[in-house]
Amino acid sequence: MKEIEQLIAISRKYGSDSRYVIAGGGNTSYKDDEKLWVKASGYPLATITEDGFAVLDRRKLAVISERTYSADPALREEEVKNDLAAACLTKDRRPSVETSMHNAIHYRYVVHLHPTMVNALMCSRDAEAATQRLFGDEAVYIPYTDPGYTLFREVENRIGICRASSGREPAILLLQNHGIFVGADTTEEIEAIYDRVIGRIEAVTGVLTTEPVSVPDCVADVLPAIRMMLGTQGFKTLKVRNNSRIAAFAATAAEFAKIAVPFSPDIIVYCKSKYLYLTGETAEELLVEAETAIRDYTVQNGYTPKVLLVKGIGLVAAGDSAAGCDIILDVYEDMMKIAEAAQPFGGEHPMTQAQIDFIDHWEVENYRRKVSAGGASGRVENKTVIITGAAQGFGEGIARCLIREGANIVVADLNETAGTATAENLCRLAGNNRAFFVRTDVSDTESLRRLIYETVCHFGGLDVFISNAGVLRAGGLEEMTPEQFEFVTKINYSAYFYCAQAASRVMKLQNRYAPENYGDIIQINSKSGLRGSKANFAYAGGKFGGLGLTQSFALELASYRIKVNAVCPGNFYEGPLWSNPENGLFLQYLRAGKVPGAKTVDDVRAYYMAQVPMGKGTGPEDVTRAVLYLIDQTCETGQALPVTGGQVMLN
Secondary structure, eight states: OOHHHHHHHHHHHHTTOOTSSTTTEEEEEOOOEEEEEEEBBTTGGGOGGGGGHHHHHHHHHTTHHOOOOSSSSHHHHHHHHHHHHHHHHHHOOOOOHHHHHHSSSSSSEEEEEEHHHHHHHTTTTTTHHHHHHHHHHGGEEEEEOOOOHHHHHHHHHHHHHHHHHHOOOOEEEEEETTTEEEEEESSHHHHHHHHHHHHHHHHHHHHOOOOBBOGGGGGGGTTTHHHHHOBBBBBOOOEEEOOOHHHHHOOOOOHHHHSSOOSSSSHHHHOOOOEEOOOOHHHHHHHHHHHHHHHHHHHHHSSSEEEETTTEEEEEEEEEHHHHHHHHHHHHHHHHHHHHHHHTTBBBOOOOHHHHHHHOHHHHHHHHHHHOOOOOOTTTTOOOEEEEETHHHHHHHHHHHHHHHHEEEEEEEEEEHHHHHHHHHHHOOOOOOOEEEEEEETTTTTHHHHHHHHHHHHHOOOHHHEEOOOOOOOOTTOOOOOOHHHHHIIIIIIIIHHHHHHHHHHHHHHHTOOOOEEEEEEEEEOOGTTTTOTTBHHHHHHHHHHHHHHHHHHHHGGEEEEEEEEEOOOOOTTTTHHHHHTTTTHHHHHHTOOOOTOOOOOHHHHHHTTTOOTSSSSOOOHHHHHHHHHHHHSOOOSEEEEEEETTOOOO
16 A cells, blocks of 8 residues: 555654654554554564554444543553454554554544654643744643553543634644654645644754763773672663763753653653762762662662763663663653753753653553563673674674674774674674674784773673684794794784783773672684694794683682683684685695695695594684683683694693
8 A cells, every 4th residue: 555655654754863763762653444554562663664563443443432441540551452452453563552542633644753852842841831832723732641541531632622622633732741743644744744843843942962072081990890780680781972962961960950850751661760870070989979879779769770870971871782772872862952952941841750650660661661672682691792803704703603692792803894894794683782893903002992992881891802813924934034923923922911901900890899790801712722833833832822821811810700711723714714815824834835745725625624533624603602611601710622623632
């Protein structure tokens, strides 16, 4: 149906515009004389297809207007939900709780959204009077009413009054502390009405602007500890955001007070209703303040906070997933925008405690929370993992395996083009976890400091550091130049020290506030770290040294509950290290004469395959199984775990 195509198009238009929709909120519909198509719960408008709409029988839906329900609110909502389900023709899709309101509006198309500028008006003290000044009889104003059946009856009643007094169908419904419904018989009319509404409001408020403000470096000394303070019910992911608006609301207690109580149901769903404001001047002062504040908050509310506004640092989201953090940040910053734009309308008007309590315990909103949160996803769910050299090869393969196990992945690599592409590909494999790229030179301590900073800003801390980046230059004593030897040693040996140093600082801080937590530093070493390698001494020497560092780091960091281990893979023949046609090891070894009698690359490949008892190369999946084992166990450190297909066996 072309009408459904138009419904999908307008849904996506507004759903992908953050000025109108945050966190997939709002719903849209189309109706003919017999059926109603309405967005189903759990389907975001930005990407909705026809399958995202529930279809209802309008005749059966009309029962909700005619029936008398229980006086008990909980029982009444259950009865209404059952009648809604009975009218639904698509039993696998739960229709929006606001479906009855869509049906009560007689226009063919209805688009219900929570635009920032509309809510600046609707969440203001002068909402009703200002609505009358701006729109007159063109809009119907609905005072705040608890959502569900009671709101439907209030909307239905107000529409009826408008029809009786003016003889027309209202096209604009403005709901206090909620949002807007717009109805029309074409989607073009819907767009024109929205443009007119937003334009009139912005003529009073002006267009909101913001300037970037960097998150200070001290965040790395604060957020990992706060993450552990919040992790009473499993790992949390934290993410920090800062800009001129956030900095202004974080500057004083008076400014924070403007956004200390929620304005609308969506804010409660995603951010809960109470937020922490921290003002410590130094990192240590902040940690002392946070520890007390989080403990008291948890005792009072039975859960940990989702929103922390930290003076001098920014807005911190504490989510059950990385995706959840993005939603929390977007929703709470939108609340700041609403508060800012509400000032010309008398200032912000938060919800009452009774209204908040209703939303906080309403089954429909709990369902939305559940859909948004998603489910458990793997053995390293919500753990943050840095993998150096992850743009390609073993590193990319390990990252691919771990993101499927629920980890948040930081792709650290010098190759910006490949690294960015890898991170994007990983995100496509992810559930509610995420991956991102940081250009990193593992031989540069300042680059590693930046890597840790970016990791903390994106995910709040660090659980596993996989030192995988490595280089190889084959050659015997006569061929190897001092410059080549120094280069290989710097990357394969010295850089491992720099990485362990940077990673352990964060893990020590975390474990100071989590007495049962363990951190992991894992070097991806090599079978060449377990036995010498002819015409490859620079590589083997660095890897041998890496095992010495592993054992030494393990002894030093054991008391901090940081395990340090190495995985020693066999040959990943299909990876670029071996098979690159320009400088892969097969080609290097052929040129170096490492394999007697070999005349082609295939001869070199066959020679090495014949040395593996299991008859197979070592792939990223094999290495990842070893990595997961090392993460899981809590009683081994300083170990070198061979994954060689039996090519190297330890005594």
